Amino acid sequence: MSHELRGSSAIVGVGLAGCGEAPGRMPLDILAEATHNALDDAGLKLSDVDGLFTGSSYHFMPTLSTAEYLGIKPRFSDGSMVGGSSFVAHTLNAAMAIKNGLCDVALICYGSNQRTAGGKLATMSEQQIYEAPYKPRYPISSYALAAARHMHQYGTTREQMADVAVAARQWAQLNPAAFARDDLTRQDVLNSRMISDPLSLLDCCLVTDGGGAVIMVSSERAKDFPNKPVYLLGTGTAHWHRQITQMPDLTTTAAVDSGKRAFAMAGLTKDDVDVVELYDAFTINTILFLEDLGFCAKGEGGAFVENGGIAPGGRLPVNTNGGGLSCVHPGMYGIFILIEAIQQLRGGCGARQVKDPEIALVNGNGGVLSSQVTTLLGTEATL
Amino acid sequence: MASSNPKFAGPGPDQIYLDHLRQQNFSLPKCLSCGEFHFFPRVVCPHCGSYDLEWQALSGKAEVYSTTTIRRKPERGGNYNVSLITLEEGPRLMSRVEGIDPELVSIGAKVSASINNEGDEPFVVFTPMQESK
Ligand SMILES: [Zn+2]
Numbered sequence: 001m002s003h004e005l006r007g008s009s010a011i012v013g014v015g016l017a018g019c020g021e022a023p024g025r026m027p028l029d030i031l032a033e034a035t036h037n038a039l040d041d042a043g044l045k046l047s048d049v050d051g052l053f054t055g056s057s058y059h060f061m062p063t064l065s066t067a068e069y070l071g072i073k074p075r076f077s078d079g080s081m082v083g084g085s086s087f088v089a090h091t092l093n094a095a096m097a098i099k100n101g102l103c104d105v106a107l108i109c110y111g112s113n114q115r116t117a118g119g120k121l122a123t124m125s126e127q128q129i130y131e132a133p134y135k136p137r138y139p140i141s142s143y144a145l146a147a148a149r150h151m152h153q154y155g156t157t158r159e160q161m162a163d164v165a166v167a168a169r170q171w172a173q174l175n176p177a178a179f180a181r182d183d184l185t186r187q188d189v190l191n192s193r194m195i196s197d198p199l200s201l202l203d204c205c206l207v208t209d210g211g212g213a214v215i216m217v218s219s220e221r222a223k224d225f226p227n228k229p230v231y232l233l234g235t236g237t238a239h240w241h242r243q244i245t246q247m248p249d250l251t252t253t254a255a256v257d258s259g260k261r262a263f264a265m266a267g268l269t270k271d272d273v274d275v276v277e278l279y280d281a282f283t284i285n286t287i288l289f290l291e292d293l294g295f296c297a298k299g300e301g302g303a304f305v306e307n308g309g310i311a312p313g314g315r316l317p318v319n320t321n322g323g324g325l326s327c328v329h330p331g332m333y334g335i336f337i338l339i340e341a342i343q344q345l346r347g348g349c350g351a352r353q354v355k356d357p358e359i360a361l362v363n364g365n366g367g368v369l370s371s372q373v374t375t376l377l378g379t380e381a382t383l
Numbered sequence: 384m385a386s387s388n389p390k391f392a393g394p395g396p397d398q399i400y401l402d403h404l405r406q407q408n409f410s411l412p413k414c415l416s417c418g419e420f421h422f423f424p425r426v427v428c429p430h431c432g433s434y435d436l437e438w439q440a441l442s443g444k445a446e447v448y449s450t451t452t453i454r455r456k457p458e459r460g461g462n463y464n465v466s467l468i469t470l471e472e473g474p475r476l477m478s479r480v481e482g483i484d485p486e487l488v489s490i491g492a493k494v495s496a497s498i499n500n501e502g503d504e505p506f507v508v509f510t511p512m513q514e515s516k
Contacts, residue, residue, distance in 0.1 A: 134465050149490065196453050199451075244467070250449055
């Protein structure tokens with residue numbers, strides 16, 4: 001018997017705002033515009049929203065600040081904070097709240113002015129006292145240590161990681177809304193300035209502004225909206241550590257568990273997945289998540305992505321908006337992979353549209369490979 | 384109010400760890416139930432959930448688990464190393480390997496611990512272990 005949350009709720013509106021540069025605007029300004037666009041997309045008004053799900057690097061009590069700004073009084077709120085993966089995790093909490101009648105119209109939203117506010121990663125994160133004396137660069141050094149270990153253990157190469165960035169750029173070139181669309185070669189990535197070996201500048205995600213919002217309702221109501229509903233088939237969460245020293249094996253993330261949980265809830269396997277959106281804060285992420293989610297064996301992620309494996313026309317469409325590497329990455333990126341997956345399932349993504357996808361997989365990452373959240377979304381045909 | 388349970392009496396594990404380092408002693412809590420050491424120091428064993436712990440000195444023998452060179456302009460002090468080090472006793476910690484060019488630190492290299500007293504508070508660093516014949 002299938003899980004009671006499988007297909008119980010659906011996304012009926014999405015909105016983006018301020019992606020790239022939004023000078024002179026505060027994070028909540030951008031969030032509110034994205035919310036406007038998502039509500040408009042769904043044919044709803046702010047006053048219809050009675051469930052709020054959000055996270056922030058700027059607001060210590062993000063649901064309070066966001067509801068206050070929007071002038072809404074939600075019946076149910078959730079500000080669960082698992083870094084960039086928060087917004088993917090919110091899909092599960094929103095589905096539970098809707099299923100249990102705690103809210104009817106759930107708004108999942110995010111906004112950030114990281115780029116125009118100075119480019120620094122805003123963080124309320126506590127200092128890690130056992131790391132501080134060694135001056136790691138946060139968060140890149142943690143990912144660099146994972147990449148170095150993966151290279152050592154499995155022979156993964158910088159060239160293979162560079163091909164992740166090149167594939168993302170080729171997708172971005174098909175997406176008019178992507179921030180970085182210039183031609184990019186493997187050699188360009190290899191020649192870019194080394195920051196924390198083996199990761200160089202072009203192994204790292206962009207720093208942009210941007211916001212996103214998603215509207216979820218129960219499946220019973222979903223067909224009353226203007227757009228083709230996209231159903232939540234399963235979400236799984238997992239976290240095994242906070243600091244990189246506590247990660248049991250630097251080559252294996254908790255996506256092993258979050259993926260299994262999401263696939264179990266959805267009653268699906270990786271062979272059912274038509275399009276994949278992974279949180280690519282760094283090139284190594286994509287390789288790790290493809291392995292941990294079962295798209296290839298552990299250690300074979302490098303070969304999987306090499307020479308256009310995940311580029312347009314490759315073996316698997318991955319990060320079709322251009323990813324955090326080339327499309328948008330305002331501090332926390334989770335809402336954007338969710339939105340790209342939904343847009344792909346609706347169709348109408350223009351040149352980057354994957355052909356008739358029925359099932360999309362989203363994998364959010366938070367902290368330093370710490371939190372993993374996997375979501376499976378599907379069209380009506382998958383119910 | 385002080386804890387009435389003797390297991391939790393006195394300073395907490397961060398303080399005890401630092402007090403040991405100030406005495407040039409590198410120690411960590413060892414679990415009396417499962418026998419495993421852990422890092423960072425806690426009041427509970429993260430391996431088995433036991434609260435029966437005892438501080439013990441470490442051999443200082445360790446191996447580089449992963450390593451990165453952080454690039455920094457020469458005028459700001461130049462490149463430096465950050466490594467994850469697995470102690471012979473099991474736990475892994477962040478540190479750096481000194482006495483060798485940062486780029487030459489390699490995964491799997493044997494290293495030994497020493498205590499760096501140059502900062503405000505002491506911290507553990509590692510140096511390549513001499514080849515013994
Ligand atoms: Zn134990």
